Amino acid sequence: METKMIIGIDHGNRNMKTANTVFSAAIQPLQARPDSLEHILEYQNQFYYVGGKVPEKECVDKTENENYYLLTLAALAQEMRCRGLTDASVKMGAALPPRRFQQQKESFKKYLLKTKELHFRYEGVHYHVFLENVFVFMQGHVVIHTLLEAVPGYCLLVDIGGGTTDLVEFVDGMPDGKYSISDKAALYCIGKVNEEAIAKTGAGVPAYITEAFMRTGSYDCPKQYQDVIKNCLKSYAEEIYGIIQANHYNLDLTKMVFMGGGSSIVEHFGANEGKDVQFVTDIHANARGCEEAVKSIIRAKQRKMRTA
Incomplete structure (x- = not known):
């Protein structure tokens, strides 16, 4: 081998x-x-x-x-x-x-x-x-580490995964120990869309269609469903910014990095104008970040061996 x-x-x-x-x-x-x-x-x-x-x-x-x-x-x-x-x-x-x-x-x-x-x-x-x-x-730390040039200094990572939304503070690429967690993540959002569609139209929306809206901002389906889904996703994006504010972050002063499968909801449907936001939409970002982090560990060990 x-x-x-x-x-x-x-x-x-x-x-x-x-x-x-x-x-x-x-x-x-x-x-x-x-x-x-x-x-x-x-x-x-x-x-x-x-x-x-x-x-x-x-x-x-x-x-x-x-x-x-x-x-x-x-x-x-x-x-x-x-x-x-x-x-x-x-x-x-x-x-x-x-x-x-x-x-x-x-x-x-x-x-x-x-x-x-x-x-x-x-x-x-x-x-x-x-x-x-x-x-x-x-998760997220390995991504922030690769974005140091783009997000130097202080920033807030907002990682919207399937089960949880995690808020993690970073200073110069390192977590400072402060983080908050909400269960209002992508699965919660998908469930809310389905509930609202049933209430408004009498029929549910398959998760696949909701996820397509989340990823791209649109999907070819009847207007009555488009309206329900888009309104729900806009409301969810508002909820995310509300969660950030509820954890005492100033939306005017905080540099925010959104990542995770649900980050595209905020990108496409959030009131982002005037805010310092960056979206890491690459679904492979954590995996590639892990590889870079392993390489960094190996390089550090090699430097230590050379100077020993």
Whole structure:
């Protein structure tokens, strides 16, 4: 095994992301080998279907079962396939929400590192991975670190994920220990849209359509539904700014960096004029940030060895 590589993985509630791939964070065991191996993970003589519908709730502890471990294998396979490899020694970077970071970082690292020599198949292709180490970072921190030139000094990270919205203060790229959490995140917003649509039209709105509005600001559907969805998303963006103000931040003076799957709602539907805001809309930002953070750790160790 000659090839060494760094792979960052963002273990989201709704999606798994690497630097070059994204797929639904859902996995289903199968009773037998299917005829088609598309989206199929084979590990320890068991077959799993990767992808599909994700539960509409936050996964508080990603180590509570084997799902995120198996999703990690699928993520490794997809990223390695993008890089043209099936056999490699890997240093992995992963990230946890600020709310869970201190309490779960050691258990999550242990969970991901429980087997260092990995053999598995994804879509019929055999992968061999030696997991050298796992580095666990705080979500958002790895992204802010890569944006230092754009957001020097003091800023507020607003990370709108699936289950929580996290507010984290940063000074010169480092968290200063102050953070706030709200459960009014993307899943909450999707649920509110559906409730409002039922109340106004008598029929619900599929999450796919709401998410399309969230990502792009529009979707081709009847006007009565467009009006309901857009009004709900505008109200949600107002709620987010209200949460920021309720935590004693001055919207006129605070540099705000929005990221996470729900950040595009504020970008497309928020009253952003006159505010110092930046949107990190790259869904791969945390995964790529993890890779850069691992590289920084390696460079720091190399400098220390040279000066020792």
